[in-house]
Amino acid sequence: MRINCSKKGSDASKSTVAKGDKIQGKKEADVIKLAGGDWGAPNPYKHYQRGPGSFKMRLVFDGLIEKDEKGIIPWLAESWKVEKEGKEYVFKIRKGVKWQDGKELTPEDVKFSFEYFEKNPPVSYSLAGGKGKGTSIIKSIEVVDGDSVKIAVNKPNVTLLQKLGDVRIIPKHIWENVKDPKNFNEKESLIGCGPYICEEYNKEAGSYKFKAFKDYWRGKAAVGEIQFVPVSDPVLAFEKGDIDQFSPSADVVKRYENKKEYKIFKAPAFWGYKLSLNMEKCPELKEKEVRQAMAYSIDKKELIEKVARGAAVPASAGYLPQDHIWYNKNVKNYDFNTNKAKELLKDKKLSFELLIGNSKPEIRIAELMKISMEKSGIELKVKSVDGKTRDAAVKKGDYQLCLIGYGGWGGDADQLRGMFASGKTTTFSGIPGYSNKEVNELCEKQAVQFDEKERKDTVFKLQELISEEVPVIPIYNTTGYTVYKPEKYDGWMCTFDHHCLEHCKLSYLKRDK
Structure with missing residues (x-):
């Protein structure tokens, strides 16, 4: 199931500046290195609020739906129905999804995640309705037909499908006994069902290492490992090969034009x-x-x-x-x-x-x-x-x-x-x-x-x-620029409503043909 939000949305996310002769780009890479910086630990409660923190958390934790260049696509929910004039949403949960500790994800995990977040709102929570009786967006949630989750809401809203799908799913067997999630610092707090396992996080250096989860439900990732490393001079680091893409100023980007070894992406104004x-x-x-x-x-x-x-x-x-x-x-x-x-x-x-x-x-x-x-x-x-x-x-x-x-x-x-x-x-x-x-x-x-x-x-x-x-x-x-070398990796993309290539989870995954 796909919701096509706009044809223009697709065009806006494809802003590659065609410069120089094209070379054959690689669609897989063992390691990609990107400029680092501390954005918090990548779990729903410890990352920092801005985009770079949220993005890293989403490498580890999946939601029910995802977005590509054109609109909403199925993810942990393989399909859904909107019923009762927008007051009920039924998500059919994908089978065969594993947590990064080897246990299987179930509809009960999905139900638990929504209920837990209602009581303990995480950093990025699209369903926050305020405090007090009657302010919650969710009216009830239940597992139905063995493989689906039905969510009833108090008030219909055209954006609720996206907001429900945006909620990160966490493992019940780990979090059900956690009373203070903001101070839960055990290694189990970084176990999700997303495409990458966080193997290293160094707050002082602002460095991270994410390793592809070999049992990810979508199969092998296009990028085996993502490293975020300290960088003092992005231009020098890129040209030395210490990082594999960066966002130069409008003045600096000219040095990469008309050279076949580079691709230049001009971002939409988001x-x-x-x-x-x-x-x-x-x-x-x-x-x-x-x-x-x-x-x-x-x-x-x-x-x-x-x-x-x-x-x-x-x-x-x-x-x-x-x-x-x-x-x-x-x-x-x-x-x-x-x-x-x-x-x-x-x-x-x-x-x-x-x-x-x-x-x-x-x-x-x-x-x-x-x-x-x-x-x-x-x-x-x-x-x-x-x-x-x-x-x-x-x-x-x-x-x-x-x-x-x-x-x-x-x-x-x-x-x-x-x-x-x-x-x-x-x-x-x-x-x-x-x-x-x-x-x-x-x-x-x-x-x-x-x-x-x-x-x-x-x-x-x-x-x-x-x-x-x-x-x-x-x-x-x-409308900034991103420069990268397609011969190193050419799977970069951004979603229809976002400007940043490296923030898109699909940039690192194999795409459906």
């Missing part, structure tokens, strides 16, 4: 920066004219030229990026216009503290925004901290303005509901102090529209309204 506004800390931000003035005061073209070196596109004020399958090109635009900003501010002088991480791009973006906003009468006092501290502050709502970058912008349009109508703040979503009745209504409406055309119309209207309201200010979405 990673981006935004300016988060805390309206609880700064009530003046509740004025739409102030937010619009701030949007007019950011010179996006300058930022793309001087920071991204051209490898980016202006972000949409409607939030969904240009490469999204439901991007609305008719949203309100905020081209750099100091006079327009001053007109909206009516000579008001404003001052805010801008929280940023300590990466070079964020520091440079902040420097340029400080200069351009000052021309409109908006003072920015920049406070730079390390990325983890910044992320924690955002989650707590402990900021006035915050510059933050992350991936996932290509995901389902229901992300607009999480961003603009959730009523709660996470690291990447939510707007403290903001609420708009019409935005909320459209967010809730699209979430239960199972007719694709009707839902798309609603999402387009929602983007137009968001662009007028501009409760967050999207800045730009990156």
